[in-house]
Amino acid sequence: MRVVAALSGGVDSAVAAARALEAGHDVTGIHLALARSPQSHRTGARGCCTLEDARDARRVADVLGIPFYVWDLSERFVEDVIDDFVAEYAAGRTPNPCLRCNEKIKFTAVLDRSLALGFDAVATGHYARIVDGPGGRELHRAVDPAKDQSYVLGVLDAEQLAGAMFPLGDSVKTEVREEAGRRGLLVADKPDSHDICFIPDGDTGAWLRDRIGAAPGDVVDAESGETLGHHEGAFAYTVGQRRGLGIGTPSPEGARRYVVGVDTGTSTVLVGPPVLLEVDTVVGDRPRWCGPALDVALEGQVQLRAHGEPVDAVIEVVVDDAGATQVVAHLHERVRGVAPGQAMVAYDGTRVVGSVTITRSTRA
Amino acid sequence: MSDAVYLDHAATSPMRPEAIDAMTAELTAVGNPSSLHTSGRRARRVVEESRESIAAVLGVSAGDVVFTSGGTEADNLAVKGLYRARRGADPQRSRVLASAVEHHAVLDPVEHLGATAGAEVEWLEVDHLGRLRVDALEKQLASDPGSIALVTVMWANNEVGTTQPMDDIASLCAEHGVPLHSDAVQALGQLDVDASIVDSLAVSGHKVGGPHGVGALVLRRGLALEPLLHGGGQERDVRSGTLDAPAIAGFAAAVLASDADRLERAARVRRLRDDLVARVTAEIDGVTRNGDPVDNLPGIAHLSFDGCAGDALLLLLDAAGIECSRGSACSAGVPRPSHVLLAMGMDPVVAMSSLRFSLGHTSQESDVDRLLEALPGVVARARRAGPAR
Numbered sequence: 001m002r003v004v005a006a007l008s009g010g011v012d013s014a015v016a017a018a019r020a021l022e023a024g025h026d027v028t029g030i031h032l033a034l035a036r037s038p039q040s041h042r043t044g045a046r047g048c049c050t051l052e053d054a055r056d057a058r059r060v061a062d063v064l065g066i067p068f069y070v071w072d073l074s075e076r077f078v079e080d081v082i083d084d085f086v087a088e089y090a091a092g093r094t095p096n097p098c099l100r101c102n103e104k105i106k107f108t109a110v111l112d113r114s115l116a117l118g119f120d121a122v123a124t125g126h127y128a129r130i131v132d133g134p135g136g137r138e139l140h141r142a143v144d145p146a147k148d149q150s151y152v153l154g155v156l157d158a159e160q161l162a163g164a165m166f167p168l169g170d171s172v173k174t175e176v177r178e179e180a181g182r183r184g185l186l187v188a189d190k191p192d193s194h195d196i197c198f199i200p201d202g203d204t205g206a207w208l209r210d211r212i213g214a215a216p217g218d219v220v221d222a223e224s225g226e227t228l229g230h231h232e233g234a235f236a237y238t239v240g241q242r243r244g245l246g247i248g249t250p251s252p253e254g255a256r257r258y259v260v261g262v263d264t265g266t267s268t269v270l271v272g273p274p275v276l277l278e279v280d281t282v283v284g285d286r287p288r289w290c291g292p293a294l295d296v297a298l299e300g301q302v303q304l305r306a307h308g309e310p311v312d313a314v315i316e317v318v319v320d321d322a323g324a325t326q327v328v329a330h331l332h333e334r335v336r337g338v339a340p341g342q343a344m345v346a347y348d349g350t351r352v353v354g355s356v357t358i359t360r361s362t363r364a
Numbered sequence: 365m366s367d368a369v370y371l372d373h374a375a376t377s378p379m380r381p382e383a384i385d386a387m388t389a390e391l392t393a394v395g396n397p398s399s400l401h402t403s404g405r406r407a408r409r410v411v412e413e414s415r416e417s418i419a420a421v422l423g424v425s426a427g428d429v430v431f432t433s434g435g436t437e438a439d440n441l442a443v444k445g446l447y448r449a450r451r452g453a454d455p456q457r458s459r460v461l462a463s464a465v466e467h468h469a470v471l472d473p474v475e476h477l478g479a480t481a482g483a484e485v486e487w488l489e490v491d492h493l494g495r496l497r498v499d500a501l502e503k504q505l506a507s508d509p510g511s512i513a514l515v516t517v518m519w520a521n522n523e524v525g526t527t528q529p530m531d532d533i534a535s536l537c538a539e540h541g542v543p544l545h546s547d548a549v550q551a552l553g554q555l556d557v558d559a560s561i562v563d564s565l566a567v568s569g570h571k572v573g574g575p576h577g578v579g580a581l582v583l584r585r586g587l588a589l590e591p592l593l594h595g596g597g598q599e600r601d602v603r604s605g606t607l608d609a610p611a612i613a614g615f616a617a618a619v620l621a622s623d624a625d626r627l628e629r630a631a632r633v634r635r636l637r638d639d640l641v642a643r644v645t646a647e648i649d650g651v652t653r654n655g656d657p658v659d660n661l662p663g664i665a666h667l668s669f670d671g672c673a674g675d676a677l678l679l680l681l682d683a684a685g686i687e688c689s690r691g692s693a694c695s696a697g698v699p700r701p702s703h704v705l706l707a708m709g710m711d712p713v714v715a716m717s718s719l720r721f722s723l724g725h726t727s728q729e730s731d732v733d734r735l736l737e738a739l740p741g742v743v744a745r746a747r748r749a750g751p752a753r
Binding site (some may be wrong): 028067069071072113116117118 | 675676678679680682683699700745746748749750
């Protein structure tokens with residue numbers, strides 16, 4: 001096959017490209033330029049968008065002996081990922097931009113372009129497995145539970161999966177690093193990237209304030225209705241958050257207070273004891289199915305955040321009175337801190353069934 | 365790929381055998397041209413003979429030639445050095461007149477002077493073929509010439525190949541007593557470049573079949589210029605740094621060789637290039653040729669392909685073993701619409717659909733044949749993938 005290997009400049013994508021090449025594919029390395037004005041150097045462990053990363057990616061391609069190009073997707077990235085990220089926060093939700101990037105950039109913009117240019121697939125360094133099942137290609141968790149990234153790929157539909165290649169799904173990270181060293185890939189010792197790549201200093205609150213503007217309001221006790229403090233913008237708060245609330249007075253019982261609700265309409269942040277965070281029913285919309293859509297209720301699992309534990313649940317599709325499709329997960333145990341806007345990914349064992357954007361969560 | 369079709373001579377041209385011989389001979393010898401002993405004198409002789417060769421080809425005196433690390437340094441030295449010296453001598457001289465289609469080696473120093481040194485930058489307009497509007501220049505010169513620090517107009521454009529009416533421009537500037545710099549990096553070895561008509565001229569080794577990392581500024585003596593590099597003052601106190609005798613020897617050999625065969629070679633390359641343009645436009649729909657069809661560099665064919673992204677064309681041609689260029693690139697390799705094409709009034713999407721094929725001394729008819737074999741399929745595929753956005 002003719003394969004585009006997305007090279008971020010990191011160790012995982014380098015080894016993924018090397019493996020695709022070794023498997024006999026005709027591989028071309030592509031580095032995605034996602035930042036409008038890239039920084040020269042990496043700072044900390046953030047990003048895959050600096051000129052230094054682009055250079056690292058180029059050196060990986062050199063060592064592998066494959067062609068290398070930079071594709072400028074910065075405009076698409078702004079439209080599809082960053083603007084959405086800001087709008088979601090402005091509406092009081094907590095989006096995950098990595099899912100969005102995988103859905104719209106890596107496996108739409110890049111995949112479509114690659115297919116149009118005569119390539120057959122896009123290979124990335126994600127830790128997940130693609131398995132040929134009875135109903136077609138299936139997306140499964142990686143064998144390394146610590147690195148499994150199937151959650152951030154839960155937005156891929158069957159067509160996108162058909163053009164995806166994840167050569168690292170059967171490996172653990174230590175093997176991948178060791179292999180990178182053995183292959184002479186100079187990025188073997190590069191730290192893992194994490195956090196949000198387009199927020200260089202990692203200060204999401206300040207970054208959002210620059211774009212949304214200050215919207216001061218009250219911090220209110222969810223049980224008593226008492227105003228406990230003030231904030232500069234409800235969008236900077238996420239359900240389940242405990243730190244940075246700026247409340248001087250402790251609760252009467254001395255219990256820690258958490259954000260239990262965010263209303264950007266009235267600019268109110270509701271806080272309360274952790275029991276108020278406990279939910280057992282999670283509802284989401286905008287389903288994306290990694291294969292056939294769910295037609296009967298599934299006794300499976302859901303994962304509610306990027307590194308969260310799977311929770312046993314009955315998952316069903318419900319069409320509401322307005323005709324909108326919603327997915328409801330009835331959890332077998334209560335969980336805390338489910339934030340609207342985050343993705344809920346449904347699993348059947350290791351297989352990813354699909355994902356939704358969480359709209360609300362309740363407790364029976 | 366060893367049998368790649370190389371159509372990127374404007375980026376860099378293969379070294380000529382004469383240059384390799386001269387350079388390798390010098391690489392085996394010891395001697396700093398500034399040393400006073402026998403080895404130093406031997407190396408100095410190589411440098412000075414090289415200087416004389418280059419000066420003779422350019423129609424100037426040997427003393428006018430200042431060796432630099434390449435075209436970019438020569439352009440920076442001229443633009444910044446002339447501005448600072450002339451502004452220092454008379455603070456009224458704050459205006460810098462620069463053509464809108466300059467190479468970044470001129471464009472960026474000019475912008476830098478505007479941003480940091482109080483220069484008032486005036487971009488000189490070009491028409492849709494990339495030719496300087498001489499009447500507009502004349503007006504700008506005539507309005508208070510005493511306030512102009514320098515004018516800079518490239519001899520021939522590196523992207524579309526359009527050449528400028530340098531005789532007219534030079535006489536206008538001389539008439540108004542304003543120094544004129546010209547970037548002749550692409551023109552050297554292709555056109556008859558008479559450096560004596562301008563005050564300052566930048567040339568580069570590797571575009572004429574010499575080595576990388578060496579070039580020269582031809583600077584009329586008597587014209588004050590503030591150095592960029594301070595140190596030993598090896599080059600007329602205008603440029604410091606140990607002279608690179610092997611590179612200078614290779615540079616001079618390439619200049620001499622490309623001067624000796626220039627007329628015959630330029631005619632041959634021009635025929636090949638015209639053949640390339642004729643065949644591509646005949647066989648593929650929606651292809652537009654850019655730049656001046658008459659006054660141009662012999663080796664450059666700059667073409668726009670309707671509905672294609674230039675970087676998709678480049679990728680597909682590279683995969684087919686054909687090497688060309690989009691004409692300009694930034695450090696991360698991220699394509700942007702070229703300022704040259706925008707200055708010519710081109711739509712940004714059309715600008716992004718363009719490729720530069722540049723031929724040179726090693727180009728053969730078989731190169732054009734191979735391009736024509738691959739290009740129709742490549743364009744069809746790139747059209748399916750869609751234009752740049």
